[in-house]
Amino acid sequence: MSITHDSVLAGVEPADLMSVESLFSEEERAIRDRVREFVRSEVVPGAAEAWDRARFPDELLAPLGRTGVLGGCFTGYGLPGWSSVSYGLALQEIARGSGSLSTFVHVQSGLAMAAIYLLGSEEQKQHWLPPMARCEQIGAFGLTEPGAGSDAGAIQTLAIQHEDGYVLTGEKRWIGNGTIADVAVIWARLENGKIAAFLVETARPGYQAEVIPRKGSQRAVHQTRIRLENCRVPRENRLPGAVGFGSTRSVLAHSRYGVAWDGLGQALDCFEIALAYSKSREQFGRPVASFQLAQDKLVRMLDEVTRAQLLSLHVGRLKDRDEVTVPMISLLKMSNLAMARRVASEARDLLGGNGILLDYRVMEHMADIEGVYTYEGTHDVNALIVGHALTGLRAIS
Ligand SMILES: Cc1cc2nc3c(=O)[nH]c(=O)nc-3n(C[C@H](O)[C@H](O)[C@H](O)COP(=O)(O)OP(=O)(O)OC[C@H]3O[C@@H](n4cnc5c(N)ncnc54)[C@H](O)[C@@H]3O)c2cc1C
Numbered sequence: 001m002s003i004t005h006d007s008v009l010a011g012v013e014p015a016d017l018m019s020v021e022s023l024f025s026e027e028e029r030a031i032r033d034r035v036r037e038f039v040r041s042e043v044v045p046g047a048a049e050a051w052d053r054a055r056f057p058d059e060l061l062a063p064l065g066r067t068g069v070l071g072g073c074f075t076g077y078g079l080p081g082w083s084s085v086s087y088g089l090a091l092q093e094i095a096r097g098s099g100s101l102s103t104f105v106h107v108q109s110g111l112a113m114a115a116i117y118l119l120g121s122e123e124q125k126q127h128w129l130p131p132m133a134r135c136e137q138i139g140a141f142g143l144t145e146p147g148a149g150s151d152a153g154a155i156q157t158l159a160i161q162h163e164d165g166y167v168l169t170g171e172k173r174w175i176g177n178g179t180i181a182d183v184a185v186i187w188a189r190l191e192n193g194k195i196a197a198f199l200v201e202t203a204r205p206g207y208q209a210e211v212i213p214r215k216g217s218q219r220a221v222h223q224t225r226i227r228l229e230n231c232r233v234p235r236e237n238r239l240p241g242a243v244g245f246g247s248t249r250s251v252l253a254h255s256r257y258g259v260a261w262d263g264l265g266q267a268l269d270c271f272e273i274a275l276a277y278s279k280s281r282e283q284f285g286r287p288v289a290s291f292q293l294a295q296d297k298l299v300r301m302l303d304e305v306t307r308a309q310l311l312s313l314h315v316g317r318l319k320d321r322d323e324v325t326v327p328m329i330s331l332l333k334m335s336n337l338a339m340a341r342r343v344a345s346e347a348r349d350l351l352g353g354n355g356i357l358l359d360y361r362v363m364e365h366m367a368d369i370e371g372v373y374t375y376e377g378t379h380d381v382n383a384l385i386v387g388h389a390l391t392g393l394r395a396i397s
Contacts, residue, residue, distance in 0.1 A: 003280050005359035009044070011276040014268075017302060020309045024085070031068075031082060032089035038067050039097035047098045048358040050220040056180070057220060060101065065135030069094065070109040072258070073319075074117045077129035085316035088261040092312075095265030099368025100220035102262045106376070107176035108132065110255030112139025115185045115197060118250050119241030124199060128183060140181035140202075142172040142226055143248065149174075150381045152187075153245045153397075157228060159188035159196060165234040166198060168206070171227050174375070178202075178209035178224030185239070186228065187248065197242035198233050206231030217371040252376065253326050256333045257319060259376040263336035264308050266365040270340075270347035271301040273361055277351050288350070297346050304339045311335060327389035330382035337373045344369055 014021075021029070042063050050057045064070070071079030072087035082090070095102040113132050116124055116139075131137040148154040157170025168188055178184065184200045184207070200207055209224045241247060275298055278289035288294050315332045318324040344366040348355040356363050373379055384395045 003277070005354070005357065005361075008273065008277045008280060008360065011280060012269075012272045013276070015272055015275055015302065018306050018310075020306065020313070023313055024089070025083075028083065028086045028089055031086040032093055035067050035069060035090040035093040036096075038063060039093050043094070043097035043101060044361075047101075047220070048361070048364065051098075051100060051364050052219075052358055054215070054219045056104070056222055057098075057101070058180070061135040061138075064101070064105070065133065068133075069105060070135060071113050071117070071129065071133045072109055074113070074129075077117075077125050078133050079113075079117075079129060080133075083316070084257065084319035085313060087258065088312060088316045091258045091261040092265035092268065095262040096269040098220060099262065099266055099365060099372065100218050102265070103176060103218055103221045103368075103371065103375075106255055106259055106262070107141055108135070108139050110258045111141035111251060112177075112181075112183070112185055114251045114254045115141060115239065115242075116199070118254070119197065119239040119247055120199075121236070121240050123236070124239070128199070137182045138177055138180050140175050140177040140184040140224075140226075141251075142175045142178070142184050142186045144172060144174045146171055146173045150378055151396075152248065153195070155187055155189060155195065157186065157188040159190055159198060161191065162232075165232060165236075166238065168198065168200065168228045168231045168233065171225065173225050174212070174223045175209070175226050176221060176223050178226045179211055179222060181209075184226065186226075187242075194243070195245045195247075197239040197247070199237045199239065200228070200231060200233055201237075204231055204233065215371075217367045217369075219367075249326060253329050256376045256382075257315070257324075257329050259372060260315070260329070260333040260336045261312055262372055263333075263340035263369065264305070264312050266369055267301075267305050267308065267336075267340040267343040270344045270362050270365050271298075271305050274298065274301065274347035274350040277354070277360070281352070294350060297350055301343050301346055304343050308336050308339045325389070327386050330377065330385040333376060334379050334382040334386070337369065338379060340365075340369045341373060 068080045069090045073084050075081035159166045186200045187197050206229045208227045211222045281288045347362045388394050
């Protein structure tokens with residue numbers, strides 16, 4: 001029997017054998033369902049084409065702003081003040097529709113807005129956060145450099161102090177939104193060797209960004225190379241809370257938490273599509289889902305996503321009670337992304353040849369998961385953070 005991607009996607013339903021749904025509050029479900037509807041009606045229809053053409057769908061910025069997801073669990077300054085679980089569920093839904101769009105959200109909300117919220121002055125927060133929450137102003141977060149990836153504490157970008165401010169010189173790599181941002185949070189080294197962060201309006205002379213071309217992952221969002229050549233910023237653009245490399249931790253922990261839900265959302269989508277597909281695709285005169293080997297794959301996928309849902313929810317509840325630690329978030333991120341990689345691969349297999357077509361969504365997820373597996377701390381770096389907590393012995397400084 002021949003089937004189409006439209007008929008398969010129309011038949012996708014949430015699969016919830018363990019009644020995880022019963023663990024969410026009414027408000028959490030309402031937020032998730034609102035974002036799910038935005039994703040279903042506005043993100044999914046154009047996602048495969050945008051990914052294929054490596055085009056960032058900027059027409060989604062205003063509707064994305066209206067979902068209220070940006071700024072997530074922060075309060076004041078026009079921010080939603082959601083619970084961490086609601087924020088996680090919203091990110092899960094965006095990632096279902098487009099891993100690239102959820103990466104945009106992680107940069108805008110999880111990194112740039114979080115840096116301003118957690119480390120900025122009152123004036124900086126009032127100026128930037130309300131329009132960023134509406135997606136009217138776009139942010140970037142520049143930590144990584146060509147020579148400093150996992151070892152981000154080794155950044156070389158220099159900030160030389162002058163009477164009225166600072167002059168920044170250096171190069172950043174892999175920076176999301178660098179070409180479309182209005183403001184970039186740039187991490188740099190002061191003359192005394194200490195690390196600080198600055199808000200750099202991208203219209204300033206000396207700021208230049210170019211898109212990194214030919215990516216095979218995260219194609220519908222742009223990572224960039226940024227060059228700073230004698231880029232002058234006034235003194236008031238320095239983030240007062242960013243004192244030393246340790247200041248990156250609160251921001252990265254917040255963002256890493258959101259990124260973990262991204263892996264869950266993509267895995268859920270892969271699983272539910274594989275389930276719908278294998279029920280409607282017939283071979284040997286019966287649905288593929290009726291074969292024992294296919295059922296084994298589906299059950300293993302369900303097992304993986306259910307455990308990830310429970311772990312994500314548990315960490316979200318701990319975060320809401322202010323009881324979460326950095327190693328807990330690292331374990332969640334590495335666990336969810338490794339799980340997503342396995343589930344996407346099984347789902348791709350179950351879709352046969354159609355599994356490599358972008359229209360069936362799974363291949364795009366499979367490729368996008370690779371980028372997320374690496375950013376917000378690679379799998380290995382997060383494992384070393386957990387290993388330190390477990391053993392008391394530090395493998396990296
Ligand atoms: C899609 C995407 C978006 C990104 N967005 C941003 C952004 O917006 N802003 C930003 O600042 N950065 C961003 N990054 C950069 C990202 O944070 C880095 O890619 C990441 O930290 C890894 O650095 P690297 O790529 O240089 O890899 P490397 O650090 O060179 O790592 C290469 C390999 O070595 C392993 N490794 C490194 N050190 C150790 C160790 N001590 N022990 C064991 N194994 C080790 C790593 O796990 C990895 O497998 C993004 C990256 C990607 C891919």
